[in-house]
Amino acid sequence: MLSSRNRHRLFEAGFRAVSATGADRWLAPAARGLGVILTFHHVSPEEPGPYAPNRLLAVTPDFLDATLCELDARGFEIVDLDAVPERLVTPDDRPPFAVLTFDDGYRDNLEHAAPVLRRHGAPWTLFVTSDFADGRGRLWWIELERAIARLDRVRIDIGGRSLDLPARSPQQKTLAYEAIYRDLRGGSEARLLDRIAALCAEAGFRAGDIADELCLSWRDLRALGRDPSVTFGAHTRSHPMLAKHEARAAAHEIGEGRDRLAAELGRRVRHLSYPVGDPTAAGQREFALARDLGFDTAVTTRPGHLFGGHAGHLHALPRVSVNGCHQSRAALAGLLSGVPLMAWNRGRRLNVA
Structure with missing residues (x-):
């Protein structure tokens, strides 16, 4: 099995090949679909050390800025997550759209991401795990x-x-x-x-103490909520891999996380992000739970762009992770084109099983 370092080197070589051949340009009209939901976690200027197994979850503010500039250069319109259902149903001749989502509710999103997003006038969605906002929970x-x-x-x-x-x-x-x-x-x-x-x-440390250090408190979130460009979404109560739990427990996690968020922030919460979000953590049962609990949309971490067919699967929407191991223009261009993801999905536009 490839080590993570060798695997990321292989991915980076693939991104460079796509860029060098121009495939990110000439295949993009077919591969990028109607739009894309991008996933971020940490945004921090700190350089990772030689041991940093979670470096894929962190990008620098400069690379976030570069991402927004690249979206603009490629003609993407940045929209709020609220707009996605309508954009999928009535694509017309509008430009491709992009949605910016940030998972977990990290304090660095307020400190380092928000200023960049504000400078670009970009709407964004923050998915909050309620236990993390309480300063507890297990990262x-x-x-x-x-x-x-x-x-x-x-x-x-x-x-x-x-x-x-x-x-x-x-x-x-x-x-x-x-x-x-x-x-x-x-x-x-x-x-x-x-x-x-x-x-x-x-x-020599106690499990469960890290959330208080790294995550936004309810007070922080209420302050952030004064910015009209920010949409809050639910990310469950304690961040479990939902598919590993009984249906009643999974439903409780989803519903309680949403209700706590709505009560603390005084907003209706319309959108859900499944923790971990791959097929081992969220499948058809979880998609049905999100629908039955009344969410407008729910997002996975299954990689892919959005196509018209996703209008019938609003609770199984794919996203594209902006990976901290690949903070290069070639990687960004490839991901926004949809070409590597089309290959990853073997030509399938929908991955909702």
Whole structure:
């Protein structure tokens, strides 16, 4: 199996090839569809160190600015998520549209993303996990990263087998993270949270404390809500991989997250983002739950652009992740063209099963 570094090098080579051949221009009319929903998480000027397994979730303010400039240069109209259903039903001869979404509710979105977005006059959507706004909840992917950063060796029991991994150098830490992440993601969420909490304790910190450090509080969110360009969406109560839970629990997570957000911010919450959002975390059952709970739209992390057929699948909308490992113009041009995603989806316009 390819390491994450080699995999990202392969992706970057593909982006350069698309750019060099001009495919991002001449195939774009067929591949980009009617528009695209872009996904961001962290926006920070800090350069990642040699051990940064979650670097894919962070872009710099300068690259966010470059993304907005590239959207403008390619003729995209940036619209609010509220506008998507109508744009899919009545495309007419309008230019392609782009929607900017930010998941989880990180404080750096206010500090570093909002000024860039305001300068461009761009509307955007922030998907908030209510437990994170309470200063609790488990950002387990960051907990795992920080635990391994503090440990010289990682010992963990997963699925009936024991892992004993060296973690002295940045490369060893990265390999340990990848091995543990892959194995834990394949099992139950309860086991994942339990094993990572144990590693946090061994590393000398308490699981569940990171949200208060990294995420926006309700006070921060209310202040941000005074900006009319910001739409708030629900991202559940505690950020579970919904498909790993019983239907009643999944519905409770979705509904409670929305209701808390609406009560705290005094706004109707029309849109949902499924945590993790890939097929292991959100499928047809979750799409039906979002529809039955009254959301106008719900977004996944399944990669793809938007086509007219998505008007019939508003609770299974694809997005395109702006990946912190690929902060280059070639990567951005490729993603906005839709060409690499058309290849990824083997020519399918809809991936809603």
